[in-house]
Amino acid sequence: MNGKTWSLLSLLCLSILLFLPTRSNGQDFALSCGAKEPSTDPDKKKWEPDAKFLKTGNSIQATATYQDPSLLSTIPYMTARIFTAPSTYEIPVKGDKRHLLRLHFYPSTYTGLNISNSYFAVAANDVTLLSNFSAAITCQALTQAYLVREYSLAPIEKDVLSITFTLSDKYKDTFAFINGIEVIEMPELFDTAVLVGFSDQMADAKAANLQSMFRLNVGGQDIPGSQDSGGLTRTWYNDAPYIFSAGLGVTLQASNNFRINYEKMPVSTAPADVYKTARTQGPDGNINIKSNLTWTFQVDTNFTYIMRLHFCEF
Template sequence: MNEKTRTLCSLLCFFSVILVSISQSNGQDLALACGASEPSSDPDKKKWEPDTKFLKTPNTDHATATYQDPSLLSTIPYMTARIFTAPATYEIPVKGDKRHLLRLHFYPSEYTGLNIDDSYFSVAANDITLLSNFSAAITCQALTQAYLVREYSLAPTLKDALTITFTPSDKHPKAFAFINGIEVVEMPELFDTAVLVGFTDQTADAKSANLQTMFRLNVGGQDIPGSQDSGGLTRTWYNDAPYIFSAGLVFFFFF
Protein backbone atom coordinates (compact mmCIF):
# COMPACT_ATOMS: atom_id res chain seq x y z
CA MET A 1 0.00 0.00 0.00
CA ASN A 2 1.58 3.28 -1.08
CA GLU A 3 1.59 6.53 0.91
CA LYS A 4 -1.31 8.06 -1.01
CA THR A 5 -3.51 5.01 -0.41
CA ARG A 6 -2.60 4.97 3.31
CA THR A 7 -3.52 8.65 3.57
CA LEU A 8 -6.86 8.05 1.82
CA CYS A 9 -7.68 5.12 4.09
CA SER A 10 -6.82 7.20 7.16
CA LEU A 11 -9.10 9.98 6.00
CA LEU A 12 -11.94 7.52 5.36
CA CYS A 13 -11.53 6.09 8.85
CA PHE A 14 -11.43 9.60 10.32
CA PHE A 15 -14.60 10.67 8.53
CA SER A 16 -16.35 7.45 9.60
CA VAL A 17 -15.58 8.25 13.24
CA ILE A 18 -16.83 11.82 12.83
CA LEU A 19 -20.08 10.69 11.19
CA VAL A 20 -20.77 8.20 13.97
CA SER A 21 -20.03 10.85 16.59
CA ILE A 22 -22.35 13.50 15.18
CA SER A 23 -25.15 11.03 14.55
CA GLN A 24 -26.04 10.65 18.21
CA SER A 25 -29.64 11.59 18.97
CA ASN A 26 -30.87 12.53 22.43
CA GLY A 27 -34.50 12.73 21.37
CA GLN A 28 -37.23 10.18 21.90
CA ASP A 29 -38.49 8.24 18.89
CA LEU A 30 -42.21 8.33 18.21
CA ALA A 31 -43.68 5.60 16.02
CA LEU A 32 -47.40 5.60 15.25
CA ALA A 33 -49.22 2.57 13.87
CA CYS A 34 -52.04 4.41 12.17
CA GLY A 35 -55.45 2.83 12.61
CA ALA A 36 -54.20 0.43 15.29
CA SER A 37 -56.18 0.03 18.50
CA GLU A 38 -53.36 -0.94 20.87
CA PRO A 39 -49.57 -0.68 21.24
CA SER A 40 -47.42 -3.28 19.50
CA SER A 41 -43.81 -4.10 18.59
CA ASP A 42 -42.32 -5.05 15.24
CA PRO A 43 -39.68 -7.80 14.73
CA ASP A 44 -36.91 -5.22 15.43
CA LYS A 45 -38.56 -4.56 18.83
CA LYS A 46 -39.48 -1.03 17.84
CA LYS A 47 -42.55 0.03 19.79
CA TRP A 48 -45.49 1.41 17.82
CA GLU A 49 -48.41 3.13 19.49
CA PRO A 50 -51.91 3.96 18.23
CA ASP A 51 -52.27 7.29 16.46
CA THR A 52 -55.58 8.37 17.97
CA LYS A 53 -54.34 10.83 20.61
CA PHE A 54 -52.24 12.73 18.04
CA LEU A 55 -55.07 13.02 15.52
CA LYS A 56 -56.76 16.41 15.75
CA THR A 57 -59.49 15.75 13.17
CA PRO A 58 -62.66 13.85 14.16
CA ASN A 59 -64.65 11.42 12.05
CA THR A 60 -61.74 9.63 10.38
CA ASP A 61 -61.83 5.93 9.53
CA HIS A 62 -59.47 3.10 10.28
CA ALA A 63 -59.07 -0.02 8.17
CA THR A 64 -57.24 -3.32 7.98
CA ALA A 65 -55.56 -4.48 4.79
CA THR A 66 -57.33 -7.48 3.25
CA TYR A 67 -54.09 -8.94 1.86
CA GLN A 68 -50.63 -9.39 3.39
CA ASP A 69 -47.95 -9.20 0.69
CA PRO A 70 -45.16 -11.77 1.28
CA SER A 71 -42.53 -9.05 0.83
CA LEU A 72 -43.67 -7.11 3.91
CA LEU A 73 -40.89 -7.17 6.49
CA SER A 74 -43.48 -6.76 9.24
CA THR A 75 -47.24 -6.61 9.61
CA ILE A 76 -46.64 -3.57 11.84
CA PRO A 77 -47.44 -0.85 10.87
CA TYR A 78 -48.53 -1.96 7.40
CA MET A 79 -51.65 -4.04 8.01
CA THR A 80 -53.61 -1.19 9.60
CA ALA A 81 -54.33 2.21 8.06
CA ARG A 82 -55.95 5.53 8.83
CA ILE A 83 -58.30 6.68 6.05
CA PHE A 84 -59.16 10.32 5.29
CA THR A 85 -61.92 11.45 2.95
CA ALA A 86 -61.43 15.10 3.96
CA PRO A 87 -58.41 17.14 5.15
CA ALA A 88 -57.08 15.80 8.45
CA THR A 89 -54.22 16.80 10.73
CA TYR A 90 -51.91 15.14 13.23
CA GLU A 91 -50.25 17.28 15.90
CA ILE A 92 -47.10 15.79 17.41
CA PRO A 93 -45.16 17.50 20.25
CA VAL A 94 -41.52 18.19 19.35
CA LYS A 95 -38.65 20.41 20.44
CA GLY A 96 -38.92 23.40 18.13
CA ASP A 97 -35.21 24.16 18.12
CA LYS A 98 -34.27 20.67 16.85
CA ARG A 99 -34.18 19.06 13.41
CA HIS A 100 -36.39 16.00 13.00
CA LEU A 101 -36.64 13.00 10.72
CA LEU A 102 -40.16 12.33 9.52
CA ARG A 103 -40.96 8.95 7.97
CA LEU A 104 -44.26 8.16 6.28
CA HIS A 105 -45.13 4.50 5.65
CA PHE A 106 -47.58 3.50 2.90
CA TYR A 107 -48.94 0.08 2.00
CA PRO A 108 -51.36 0.54 -0.93
CA SER A 109 -53.27 -2.68 -0.41
CA GLU A 110 -57.00 -3.29 -0.71
CA TYR A 111 -59.06 -1.95 2.16
CA THR A 112 -62.71 -2.95 2.56
CA GLY A 113 -65.05 -0.64 0.67
CA LEU A 114 -62.23 1.33 -0.95
CA ASN A 115 -60.52 1.17 -4.33
CA ILE A 116 -56.85 1.95 -3.80
CA ASP A 117 -56.71 3.33 -7.35
CA ASP A 118 -58.85 6.24 -6.10
CA SER A 119 -56.25 7.29 -3.56
CA TYR A 120 -54.67 10.60 -4.58
CA PHE A 121 -53.66 13.08 -1.92
CA SER A 122 -51.20 15.67 -0.64
CA VAL A 123 -49.17 15.73 2.57
CA ALA A 124 -47.85 18.84 4.30
CA ALA A 125 -45.72 19.20 7.43
CA ASN A 126 -45.83 22.60 9.15
CA ASP A 127 -47.23 24.09 5.92
CA ILE A 128 -44.40 22.61 3.83
CA THR A 129 -45.75 20.45 1.01
CA LEU A 130 -44.04 17.06 1.04
CA LEU A 131 -46.27 15.20 -1.44
CA SER A 132 -48.73 16.58 -3.99
CA ASN A 133 -51.38 14.68 -5.97
CA PHE A 134 -49.61 11.57 -4.75
CA SER A 135 -50.60 7.98 -5.51
CA ALA A 136 -48.83 5.38 -3.39
CA ALA A 137 -50.32 2.65 -5.58
CA ILE A 138 -48.83 4.02 -8.81
CA THR A 139 -45.49 4.75 -7.11
CA CYS A 140 -45.21 1.22 -5.70
CA GLN A 141 -46.18 -0.27 -9.05
CA ALA A 142 -43.46 1.76 -10.80
CA LEU A 143 -40.88 0.66 -8.22
CA THR A 144 -42.15 -2.98 -8.27
CA GLN A 145 -42.52 -3.07 -4.50
CA ALA A 146 -45.42 -3.60 -2.14
CA TYR A 147 -44.85 -0.79 0.33
CA LEU A 148 -43.21 2.60 0.41
CA VAL A 149 -41.36 4.73 2.95
CA ARG A 150 -40.86 8.45 2.39
CA GLU A 151 -38.33 10.13 4.70
CA TYR A 152 -37.76 13.85 5.26
CA SER A 153 -35.34 15.88 7.35
CA LEU A 154 -37.24 18.88 8.68
CA ALA A 155 -35.44 22.04 9.78
CA PRO A 156 -36.15 23.61 13.19
CA THR A 157 -39.21 25.85 13.18
CA LEU A 158 -39.24 27.10 16.81
CA LYS A 159 -42.71 25.56 17.10
CA ASP A 160 -43.33 22.99 19.82
CA ALA A 161 -45.58 20.89 17.61
CA LEU A 162 -45.22 19.22 14.23
CA THR A 163 -48.46 19.36 12.27
CA ILE A 164 -48.91 16.81 9.49
CA THR A 165 -51.90 17.34 7.21
CA PHE A 166 -53.34 14.86 4.71
CA THR A 167 -55.59 16.29 1.99
CA PRO A 168 -57.44 14.14 -0.57
CA SER A 169 -57.12 15.44 -4.13
CA ASP A 170 -59.95 17.56 -5.49
CA LYS A 171 -59.05 16.45 -9.03
CA HIS A 172 -60.12 12.81 -8.68
CA PRO A 173 -63.62 11.46 -7.93
CA LYS A 174 -63.84 9.43 -4.72
CA ALA A 175 -60.32 10.47 -3.77
CA PHE A 176 -59.09 9.59 -0.29
CA ALA A 177 -55.83 9.75 1.65
CA PHE A 178 -54.34 7.05 3.82
CA ILE A 179 -51.32 6.41 6.00
CA ASN A 180 -50.08 3.24 7.68
CA GLY A 181 -47.26 4.52 9.86
CA ILE A 182 -45.66 7.77 10.99
CA GLU A 183 -42.26 8.10 12.66
CA VAL A 184 -40.80 11.28 14.15
CA VAL A 185 -37.18 11.11 15.32
CA GLU A 186 -35.20 14.00 16.79
CA MET A 187 -31.82 14.26 15.07
CA PRO A 188 -28.64 16.34 15.42
CA GLU A 189 -27.97 19.16 12.97
CA LEU A 190 -25.81 17.55 10.27
CA PHE A 191 -26.03 20.35 7.74
CA ASP A 192 -24.35 23.72 7.28
CA THR A 193 -23.72 26.34 4.60
CA ALA A 194 -22.39 24.70 1.44
CA VAL A 195 -20.79 26.01 -1.74
CA LEU A 196 -22.84 25.26 -4.85
CA VAL A 197 -21.14 22.87 -7.25
CA GLY A 198 -19.85 24.84 -10.22
CA PHE A 199 -20.54 28.21 -8.53
CA THR A 200 -17.72 28.94 -6.12
CA ASP A 201 -19.12 32.38 -5.34
CA GLN A 202 -22.57 31.08 -4.34
CA THR A 203 -23.63 29.19 -1.24
CA ALA A 204 -26.73 27.44 0.01
CA ASP A 205 -27.84 27.46 3.64
CA ALA A 206 -28.61 23.77 4.13
CA LYS A 207 -29.11 24.31 7.85
CA SER A 208 -32.45 25.98 7.24
CA ALA A 209 -33.49 23.63 4.41
CA ASN A 210 -36.08 20.86 4.51
CA LEU A 211 -34.71 17.80 2.73
CA GLN A 212 -36.02 14.52 1.36
CA THR A 213 -33.94 11.35 1.60
CA MET A 214 -33.64 9.73 -1.82
CA PHE A 215 -31.03 6.98 -1.30
CA ARG A 216 -29.02 5.97 1.75
CA LEU A 217 -26.20 3.64 0.72
CA ASN A 218 -23.65 1.78 2.81
CA VAL A 219 -20.71 2.13 0.43
CA GLY A 220 -18.75 -1.10 0.19
CA GLY A 221 -20.94 -2.80 2.81
CA GLN A 222 -24.13 -4.76 3.23
CA ASP A 223 -27.67 -3.71 4.12
CA ILE A 224 -28.02 -2.29 7.63
CA PRO A 225 -31.50 -2.40 9.21
CA GLY A 226 -32.75 0.52 11.25
CA SER A 227 -32.32 -1.45 14.47
CA GLN A 228 -28.53 -1.46 13.89
CA ASP A 229 -28.14 2.17 12.84
CA SER A 230 -25.75 4.37 14.81
CA GLY A 231 -27.03 7.01 17.18
CA GLY A 232 -30.52 5.59 17.54
CA LEU A 233 -31.82 7.30 14.39
CA THR A 234 -33.21 3.98 13.07
CA ARG A 235 -32.14 4.76 9.49
CA THR A 236 -32.01 1.94 6.94
CA TRP A 237 -28.84 1.68 4.85
CA TYR A 238 -28.68 -0.30 1.59
CA ASN A 239 -25.83 -2.11 -0.14
CA ASP A 240 -24.51 0.18 -2.89
CA ALA A 241 -23.70 -2.61 -5.40
CA PRO A 242 -27.02 -2.43 -7.34
CA TYR A 243 -26.37 1.26 -8.00
CA ILE A 244 -22.86 0.85 -9.47
CA PHE A 245 -22.56 0.61 -13.25
CA SER A 246 -18.93 -0.42 -13.50
CA ALA A 247 -16.92 -3.61 -13.27
CA GLY A 248 -13.83 -1.93 -11.79
CA LEU A 249 -14.74 -2.22 -8.12
CA VAL A 250 -12.25 -2.17 -5.26
CA PHE A 251 -13.24 -2.86 -1.67
CA PHE A 252 -11.30 -1.77 1.45
CA PHE A 253 -11.62 -3.59 4.75
CA PHE A 254 -10.47 -1.96 7.99
CA PHE A 255 -9.32 -3.92 11.01
Protein backbone atom coordinates in the same frame (compact mmCIF):
# COMPACT_ATOMS: atom_id res chain seq x y z
CA MET B 1 -41.11 14.90 -12.92
CA ASN B 2 -38.14 15.57 -15.10
CA GLY B 3 -36.06 12.44 -14.66
CA LYS B 4 -32.40 12.48 -15.48
CA THR B 5 -29.46 10.21 -14.74
CA TRP B 6 -26.46 11.84 -13.09
CA SER B 7 -23.12 10.08 -12.79
CA LEU B 8 -20.93 10.29 -9.72
CA LEU B 9 -17.22 9.54 -9.87
CA SER B 10 -15.42 8.47 -6.72
CA LEU B 11 -12.69 6.08 -5.68
CA LEU B 12 -13.38 4.74 -2.24
CA CYS B 13 -16.52 5.05 -0.15
CA LEU B 14 -19.68 7.02 -0.71
CA SER B 15 -23.15 7.40 0.64
CA ILE B 16 -25.50 9.59 -1.34
CA LEU B 17 -28.20 11.30 0.66
CA LEU B 18 -30.39 14.29 0.53
CA PHE B 19 -29.83 14.19 4.25
CA LEU B 20 -28.19 12.02 6.87
CA PRO B 21 -29.46 12.58 10.42
CA THR B 22 -27.73 12.20 13.74
CA ARG B 23 -29.34 11.65 17.11
CA SER B 24 -30.05 13.72 20.20
CA ASN B 25 -31.85 12.75 23.39
CA GLY B 26 -35.30 14.04 22.42
CA GLN B 27 -38.58 12.17 22.60
CA ASP B 28 -39.29 9.90 19.64
CA PHE B 29 -42.66 8.77 18.32
CA ALA B 30 -43.62 5.69 16.32
CA LEU B 31 -47.31 5.68 15.42
CA SER B 32 -49.06 2.61 14.05
CA CYS B 33 -51.87 4.35 12.22
CA GLY B 34 -55.28 2.76 12.53
CA ALA B 35 -54.11 0.40 15.27
CA LYS B 36 -56.15 0.01 18.45
CA GLU B 37 -53.43 -1.31 20.74
CA PRO B 38 -49.69 -0.72 21.25
CA SER B 39 -47.43 -3.19 19.47
CA THR B 40 -43.79 -4.15 19.01
CA ASP B 41 -42.20 -4.99 15.67
CA PRO B 42 -39.58 -7.75 15.13
CA ASP B 43 -36.78 -5.20 15.70
CA LYS B 44 -38.21 -4.47 19.18
CA LYS B 45 -39.38 -1.00 18.21
CA LYS B 46 -42.51 -0.02 20.14
CA TRP B 47 -45.40 1.46 18.17
CA GLU B 48 -48.38 3.22 19.70
CA PRO B 49 -51.87 3.90 18.29
CA ASP B 50 -52.22 7.19 16.45
CA ALA B 51 -55.70 8.26 17.61
CA LYS B 52 -54.65 10.63 20.41
CA PHE B 53 -52.48 12.66 18.02
CA LEU B 54 -55.25 13.06 15.42
CA LYS B 55 -56.94 16.44 15.83
CA THR B 56 -59.59 16.25 13.12
CA GLY B 57 -62.36 13.81 12.28
CA ASN B 58 -63.50 12.12 9.07
CA SER B 59 -61.14 9.17 9.35
CA ILE B 60 -61.52 5.40 9.34
CA GLN B 61 -59.46 2.69 11.02
CA ALA B 62 -58.77 -0.03 8.45
CA THR B 63 -57.00 -3.35 8.19
CA ALA B 64 -55.32 -4.58 5.01
CA THR B 65 -56.98 -7.69 3.61
CA TYR B 66 -53.77 -8.96 2.01
CA GLN B 67 -50.29 -9.35 3.48
CA ASP B 68 -47.61 -9.13 0.82
CA PRO B 69 -44.77 -11.65 1.38
CA SER B 70 -42.19 -8.88 0.96
CA LEU B 71 -43.35 -7.03 4.08
CA LEU B 72 -40.58 -7.14 6.65
CA SER B 73 -43.15 -6.73 9.41
CA THR B 74 -46.91 -6.55 9.78
CA ILE B 75 -46.31 -3.50 11.99
CA PRO B 76 -47.17 -0.81 11.01
CA TYR B 77 -48.27 -1.94 7.55
CA MET B 78 -51.33 -4.11 8.17
CA THR B 79 -53.36 -1.30 9.74
CA ALA B 80 -54.10 2.07 8.19
CA ARG B 81 -55.79 5.37 8.88
CA ILE B 82 -58.07 6.38 6.00
CA PHE B 83 -58.98 10.05 5.54
CA THR B 84 -62.06 11.23 3.65
CA ALA B 85 -61.49 14.92 4.43
CA PRO B 86 -58.52 17.14 5.31
CA SER B 87 -57.01 15.81 8.54
CA THR B 88 -54.12 16.76 10.80
CA TYR B 89 -51.88 15.04 13.33
CA GLU B 90 -50.32 17.20 16.04
CA ILE B 91 -47.18 15.74 17.60
CA PRO B 92 -45.35 17.52 20.46
CA VAL B 93 -41.76 18.39 19.60
CA LYS B 94 -39.05 20.84 20.60
CA GLY B 95 -39.44 23.64 18.10
CA ASP B 96 -35.77 24.62 18.16
CA LYS B 97 -34.62 21.15 17.05
CA ARG B 98 -34.41 19.46 13.66
CA HIS B 99 -36.59 16.37 13.27
CA LEU B 100 -36.56 13.26 11.14
CA LEU B 101 -40.02 12.40 9.81
CA ARG B 102 -40.64 8.99 8.29
CA LEU B 103 -43.95 8.14 6.54
CA HIS B 104 -44.93 4.51 5.82
CA PHE B 105 -47.38 3.58 3.05
CA TYR B 106 -48.74 0.14 2.13
CA PRO B 107 -51.19 0.53 -0.80
CA SER B 108 -52.96 -2.75 -0.22
CA THR B 109 -56.65 -3.68 -0.40
CA TYR B 110 -58.83 -2.12 2.29
CA THR B 111 -62.49 -3.13 2.56
CA GLY B 112 -64.80 -0.90 0.54
CA LEU B 113 -61.99 1.16 -0.97
CA ASN B 114 -60.18 1.13 -4.30
CA ILE B 115 -56.57 1.98 -3.54
CA SER B 116 -56.12 3.18 -7.12
CA ASN B 117 -58.45 6.09 -6.28
CA SER B 118 -56.18 7.40 -3.53
CA TYR B 119 -54.55 10.73 -4.43
CA PHE B 120 -53.53 13.22 -1.77
CA ALA B 121 -51.02 15.74 -0.46
CA VAL B 122 -49.04 15.74 2.78
CA ALA B 123 -47.66 18.83 4.50
CA ALA B 124 -45.61 19.26 7.67
CA ASN B 125 -46.08 22.67 9.29
CA ASP B 126 -47.14 24.12 5.94
CA VAL B 127 -44.16 22.61 4.10
CA THR B 128 -45.45 20.46 1.24
CA LEU B 129 -43.88 16.99 1.31
CA LEU B 130 -46.08 15.17 -1.19
CA SER B 131 -48.48 16.57 -3.78
CA ASN B 132 -51.09 14.73 -5.86
CA PHE B 133 -49.44 11.59 -4.51
CA SER B 134 -50.50 8.05 -5.34
CA ALA B 135 -48.79 5.41 -3.22
CA ALA B 136 -50.23 2.70 -5.47
CA ILE B 137 -48.76 4.13 -8.66
CA THR B 138 -45.42 4.86 -6.97
CA CYS B 139 -45.10 1.33 -5.59
CA GLN B 140 -46.06 -0.14 -8.95
CA ALA B 141 -43.39 1.93 -10.70
CA LEU B 142 -40.78 0.86 -8.14
CA THR B 143 -41.98 -2.78 -8.21
CA GLN B 144 -42.32 -2.92 -4.45
CA ALA B 145 -45.23 -3.53 -2.08
CA TYR B 146 -44.67 -0.72 0.41
CA LEU B 147 -43.07 2.69 0.50
CA VAL B 148 -41.17 4.76 3.05
CA ARG B 149 -40.59 8.49 2.66
CA GLU B 150 -38.04 10.22 4.91
CA TYR B 151 -37.67 13.93 5.58
CA SER B 152 -35.37 16.07 7.69
CA LEU B 153 -37.40 19.04 8.90
CA ALA B 154 -35.76 22.31 9.90
CA PRO B 155 -36.47 23.84 13.32
CA ILE B 156 -39.77 25.69 13.66
CA GLU B 157 -41.10 28.40 15.97
CA LYS B 158 -43.64 26.23 17.81
CA ASP B 159 -43.48 23.04 19.85
CA VAL B 160 -45.95 21.12 17.69
CA LEU B 161 -45.32 19.25 14.46
CA SER B 162 -48.49 19.38 12.37
CA ILE B 163 -48.80 16.73 9.66
CA THR B 164 -51.75 17.44 7.37
CA PHE B 165 -53.32 15.15 4.77
CA THR B 166 -55.36 16.82 2.03
CA LEU B 167 -57.35 15.05 -0.66
CA SER B 168 -56.56 15.81 -4.30
CA ASP B 169 -59.16 17.97 -6.04
CA LYS B 170 -58.32 16.39 -9.40
CA TYR B 171 -60.18 13.11 -8.77
CA LYS B 172 -63.64 12.05 -7.58
CA ASP B 173 -64.18 9.81 -4.56
CA THR B 174 -60.53 9.98 -3.60
CA PHE B 175 -59.07 9.46 -0.14
CA ALA B 176 -55.79 9.66 1.76
CA PHE B 177 -54.19 7.02 3.94
CA ILE B 178 -51.16 6.38 6.11
CA ASN B 179 -49.87 3.24 7.81
CA GLY B 180 -47.10 4.52 10.04
CA ILE B 181 -45.47 7.76 11.19
CA GLU B 182 -42.11 8.12 12.92
CA VAL B 183 -40.77 11.36 14.40
CA ILE B 184 -37.20 11.46 15.74
CA GLU B 185 -35.43 14.51 17.14
CA MET B 186 -31.89 15.02 15.89
CA PRO B 187 -29.18 17.67 16.24
CA GLU B 188 -28.43 20.05 13.41
CA LEU B 189 -25.95 18.59 10.92
CA PHE B 190 -25.75 21.18 8.20
CA ASP B 191 -24.47 24.71 7.79
CA THR B 192 -23.77 26.61 4.60
CA ALA B 193 -22.18 24.82 1.66
CA VAL B 194 -20.79 25.80 -1.72
CA LEU B 195 -22.92 24.80 -4.70
CA VAL B 196 -20.98 22.45 -6.99
CA GLY B 197 -20.14 24.27 -10.20
CA PHE B 198 -20.98 27.67 -8.70
CA SER B 199 -18.08 28.68 -6.46
CA ASP B 200 -19.64 32.09 -5.80
CA GLN B 201 -22.99 30.69 -4.62
CA MET B 202 -23.79 29.28 -1.19
CA ALA B 203 -26.64 27.08 0.01
CA ASP B 204 -28.00 27.45 3.54
CA ALA B 205 -28.74 23.82 4.33
CA LYS B 206 -29.27 24.60 8.01
CA ALA B 207 -32.60 26.25 7.23
CA ALA B 208 -33.67 23.71 4.61
CA ASN B 209 -36.30 20.99 4.76
CA LEU B 210 -34.78 17.92 3.13
CA GLN B 211 -35.90 14.57 1.74
CA SER B 212 -33.61 11.54 1.83
CA MET B 213 -33.02 9.96 -1.56
CA PHE B 214 -30.18 7.40 -1.43
CA ARG B 215 -28.17 5.95 1.43
CA LEU B 216 -25.56 3.42 0.32
CA ASN B 217 -23.13 1.12 2.10
CA VAL B 218 -20.27 0.97 -0.38
CA GLY B 219 -18.63 -2.41 -0.75
CA GLY B 220 -20.89 -3.98 1.85
CA GLN B 221 -24.32 -5.51 2.25
CA ASP B 222 -27.59 -3.90 3.29
CA ILE B 223 -27.57 -2.62 6.87
CA PRO B 224 -31.08 -2.81 8.36
CA GLY B 225 -32.45 -0.06 10.55
CA SER B 226 -32.07 -2.24 13.64
CA GLN B 227 -28.28 -2.12 13.15
CA ASP B 228 -28.04 1.62 12.51
CA SER B 229 -26.22 3.87 14.98
CA GLY B 230 -27.79 6.43 17.30
CA GLY B 231 -31.21 4.81 17.27
CA LEU B 232 -32.20 6.46 13.99
CA THR B 233 -33.18 3.15 12.33
CA ARG B 234 -31.90 4.24 8.92
CA THR B 235 -31.45 1.54 6.30
CA TRP B 236 -28.20 1.49 4.31
CA TYR B 237 -28.34 -0.30 0.96
CA ASN B 238 -25.73 -2.24 -0.99
CA ASP B 239 -24.24 0.07 -3.62
CA ALA B 240 -23.66 -2.52 -6.38
CA PRO B 241 -27.00 -1.94 -8.20
CA TYR B 242 -26.07 1.72 -8.67
CA ILE B 243 -22.66 1.14 -10.26
CA PHE B 244 -22.49 2.06 -13.93
CA SER B 245 -21.39 -0.67 -16.38
CA ALA B 246 -19.72 -3.94 -15.38
CA GLY B 247 -16.74 -2.26 -13.73
CA LEU B 248 -17.53 -3.09 -10.10
CA GLY B 249 -13.94 -2.65 -8.95
CA VAL B 250 -12.67 -4.51 -5.90
CA THR B 251 -14.38 -4.59 -2.51
CA LEU B 252 -12.35 -4.37 0.69
CA GLN B 253 -13.22 -5.55 4.19
CA ALA B 254 -11.58 -4.31 7.39
CA SER B 255 -10.17 -6.85 9.83
CA ASN B 256 -12.35 -8.13 12.65
CA ASN B 257 -10.40 -6.16 15.27
CA PHE B 258 -10.81 -2.86 13.39
CA ARG B 259 -12.43 -0.17 15.57
CA ILE B 260 -13.90 3.20 14.62
CA ASN B 261 -12.88 6.26 16.64
CA TYR B 262 -15.63 8.89 16.36
CA GLU B 263 -13.35 11.57 17.78
CA LYS B 264 -14.63 14.54 15.77
CA MET B 265 -18.11 13.42 14.77
CA PRO B 266 -21.19 11.94 16.46
CA VAL B 267 -21.47 8.16 16.63
CA SER B 268 -24.80 8.45 14.83
CA THR B 269 -23.22 9.97 11.72
CA ALA B 270 -23.12 6.42 10.33
CA PRO B 271 -22.85 2.93 11.83
CA ALA B 272 -19.38 1.44 12.15
CA ASP B 273 -20.17 -1.19 9.51
CA VAL B 274 -20.30 1.56 6.87
CA TYR B 275 -16.64 2.31 7.53
CA LYS B 276 -15.55 -1.33 7.57
CA THR B 277 -16.09 -1.86 3.84
CA ALA B 278 -14.92 0.01 0.75
CA ARG B 279 -14.73 -0.26 -3.01
CA THR B 280 -11.57 0.51 -5.01
CA GLN B 281 -10.57 0.34 -8.66
CA GLY B 282 -7.95 -2.29 -7.97
CA PRO B 283 -4.19 -2.57 -7.31
CA ASP B 284 -2.94 -1.86 -10.86
CA GLY B 285 -2.25 1.87 -11.22
CA ASN B 286 -1.70 1.63 -14.98
CA ILE B 287 -5.20 0.25 -15.46
CA ASN B 288 -6.78 2.60 -12.92
CA ILE B 289 -5.58 5.72 -14.72
CA LYS B 290 -7.62 4.69 -17.75
CA SER B 291 -10.80 3.77 -15.88
CA ASN B 292 -13.08 4.88 -13.07
CA LEU B 293 -15.80 3.82 -10.69
CA THR B 294 -19.10 5.51 -11.44
CA TRP B 295 -22.41 5.37 -9.57
CA THR B 296 -25.61 6.55 -11.28
CA PHE B 297 -28.81 7.82 -9.68
CA GLN B 298 -32.19 8.74 -11.11
CA VAL B 299 -33.06 12.20 -9.77
CA ASP B 300 -35.48 15.03 -10.43
CA THR B 301 -33.58 17.93 -11.97
CA ASN B 302 -35.90 20.51 -10.38
CA PHE B 303 -34.23 20.15 -6.99
CA THR B 304 -30.88 20.80 -5.33
CA TYR B 305 -29.18 17.80 -3.72
CA ILE B 306 -26.86 17.46 -0.74
CA MET B 307 -24.24 14.74 -1.14
CA ARG B 308 -22.17 13.28 1.70
CA LEU B 309 -19.16 11.06 1.13
CA HIS B 310 -17.81 8.83 3.92
CA PHE B 311 -14.11 7.90 3.94
CA CYS B 312 -12.14 5.69 6.30
CA GLU B 313 -8.64 4.22 5.90
CA PHE B 314 -8.03 0.69 7.12
